[in-house]
Amino acid sequence: MERGSGATQSGEGPAVFEPVIVAFLCNWCACEGADAAGRARLELPANVRPVRLLCSGRVDPQHVLEAFACGADGVLILGCRPGECRYREGNLHAMKRVALLRRLLGPLGVETERLDLEWVAAGEGKRYAEVVTGMVESLRALGPLKPQSASTHTTAKAPDARTKVEL
Amino acid sequence: MKSRPARRRPKLGMTWLSSCGGCEESILDLGPDLAGILGQVDLVYWPIGMDGRMEDLCKVPDGGLDAVLINGSVRTEEHVETAGLLRQKARIVVAHGSCAHLGGVYGLANLFSREAVLERSYGEDGPRLPRLLDRVKALGDVVKVDVVIPGCPPTPDRVREALDSLIRGTLARGAVLADDRALCRTCPRGETRRPDTRIRRFRRVHEATLDPDLCFLEQGIVCLGPVTRGGCEARCVRGNLPCRGCFGPVGEVKDQGGGGVGFLAALLEGASEEELEQALDGLADPTGLLYRYSLPSSLFGGRNEGEGP
Numbered sequence: 398m399e400r401g402s403g404a405t406q407s408g409e410g411p412a413v414f415e416p417v418i419v420a421f422l423c424n425w426c427a428c429e430g431a432d433a434a435g436r437a438r439l440e441l442p443a444n445v446r447p448v449r450l451l452c453s454g455r456v457d458p459q460h461v462l463e464a465f466a467c468g469a470d471g472v473l474i475l476g477c478r479p480g481e482c483r484y485r486e487g488n489l490h491a492m493k494r495v496a497l498l499r500r501l502l503g504p505l506g507v508e509t510e511r512l513d514l515e516w517v518a519a520g521e522g523k524r525y526a527e528v529v530t531g532m533v534e535s536l537r538a539l540g541p542l543k544p545q546s547a548s549t550h551t552t553a554k555a556p557d558a559r560t561k562v563e564l
Numbered sequence: 565m566k567s568r569p570a571r572r573r574p575k576l577g578m579t580w581l582s583s584c585g586g587c588e589e590s591i592l593d594l595g596p597d598l599a600g601i602l603g604q605v606d607l608v609y610w611p612i613g614m615d616g617r618m619e620d621l622c623k624v625p626d627g628g629l630d631a632v633l634i635n636g637s638v639r640t641e642e643h644v645e646t647a648g649l650l651r652q653k654a655r656i657v658v659a660h661g662s663c664a665h666l667g668g669v670y671g672l673a674n675l676f677s678r679e680a681v682l683e684r685s686y687g688e689d690g691p692r693l694p695r696l697l698d699r700v701k702a703l704g705d706v707v708k709v710d711v712v713i714p715g716c717p718p719t720p721d722r723v724r725e726a727l728d729s730l731i732r733g734t735l736a737r738g739a740v741l742a743d744d745r746a747l748c749r750t751c752p753r754g755e756t757r758r759p760d761t762r763i764r765r766f767r768r769v770h771e772a773t774l775d776p777d778l779c780f781l782e783q784g785i786v787c788l789g790p791v792t793r794g795g796c797e798a799r800c801v802r803g804n805l806p807c808r809g810c811f812g813p814v815g816e817v818k819d820q821g822g823g824g825v826g827f828l829a830a831l832l833e834g835a836s837e838e839e840l841e842q843a844l845d846g847l848a849d850p851t852g853l854l855y856r857y858s859l860p861s862s863l864f865g866g867r868n869e870g871e872g873p
Contacts, residue, residue: 459822466863493829496840501821504675504851506867
């Protein structure tokens with residue numbers, strides 16, 4: 398992924414920062430919501446890179462960290478409203494992780510606004526459009542995320558007990 | 565290279581980069597065994613223990629050392645140079661201790677800019693140091709590492725294991741000399757953890773009277789056992805202190821902080837943001853806690869560019 402891939406809008410006028418947002422969408426609600434937005438011909442920003450998962454509770458904190466390290470300016474997790482999770486409490490798990498992740502990310506220089514968890518039900522096309530548009534706007538105000546070059550420390554260099562390399 | 569007689573003593577080098585000396589101490593911790601080991605190796609380079617000059621090291625032919633143990637994190641340009649030279653001279657490079665393995669405690673300096681670190685430590689009259697890198701790195705970030713002895717500091721058994729296999733000629737590349745399973749699997753308190761425990765508010769060690777037989781997580785104390793490699797003989801837990809993660813993440817965890825967030829979040833009690841924030845208020849400095857030894861080798865590596873906190 399290229400950071401801020403569309404860093405400027407083509408055409409005249411001042412350059413507008415186009416943030417890259419990785420959005421983890423729950424298959425049962427937010428994906429349907431996004432579809433509903435499309436069917437209703439609502440205007441949607443092109444900044445979102447959607448990742449479909451079976452539940453917002455499937456989002457591992459490491460997925461979020463990796464998205465940021467790979468070039469996302471923001472990460473959005475969209476799940477079902479509390480009480481409506483298909484797996485009973487997956488969305489609640491997502492909420493707990495996000496609360497702790499934000500505290501982890503703060504000292505790393507990742508502002509709270511860059512990680513958001515929202516509830517979007519299956520029919521809520523309009524809400525989906527509002528949420529993603531709102532996030533694009535707040536990230537435009539924040540500007541790009543510039544992590545120090547992510548670690549080059551890889552399993553290729555740091556040996557792993559399971560990978561025996563021949564001498 | 566000359567053909568090797570069966571009983572040739574392996575040539576060994578040891579050095580420290582940005583280090584507290586604890587890893588050197590882990591060599592001395594071998595106690596009486598140390599004398600026996602030193603009798604079976606040819607110690608060529610060990611600046612802290614004997615006369616060790618760079619120019620002497622330069623004279624060693626490339627690949628002339630059988631192994632080097634390097635401890636400490638990579639903080640200055642001089643460290644990069646030293647590590648590179650030793651890589652050239654040694655057939656096997658061993659990352660000795662958490663700093664070389666993961667970046668170590670010094671890696672927390674990556675939460676600040678290099679300038680802020682120098683300013684805070686020395687004010688305006690800084691000492692004359694080799695140039696500091698922009699951020700602290702693990703040894704594996706600058707040279708290829710063949711073997712890892714984890715730990716802050718490593719236990720004598722782990723060090724003995726490495727040196728013994730070097731002497732026997734069985735030190736294999738690609739090994740992490742630790743358990744690949746989580747510490748909880750070998751923790752003496754492992755059995756006391758219940759699957760349905762939830763924490764209303766985290767407590768710190770000094771805020772609690774600790775039960776010496778009960779899992780720390782059951783007591784609301786953060787313990788990184790679930791995401792940390794075992795192999796340390798649970799020394800901290802036996803001393804009634806929770807695991808802080810110095811052996812590094814278990815094989816399936818890529819980022820110790822992310823893994824830590826995952827298991828701690830699952831333990832949280834609370835169904836609303838207010839309740840969760842309240843529970844988390846007892847958790848002082850989660851970034852420093854979950855990345856205590858591994859920030860440089862985490863997915864982020866350090867703080868973003870921009871102003872410091």
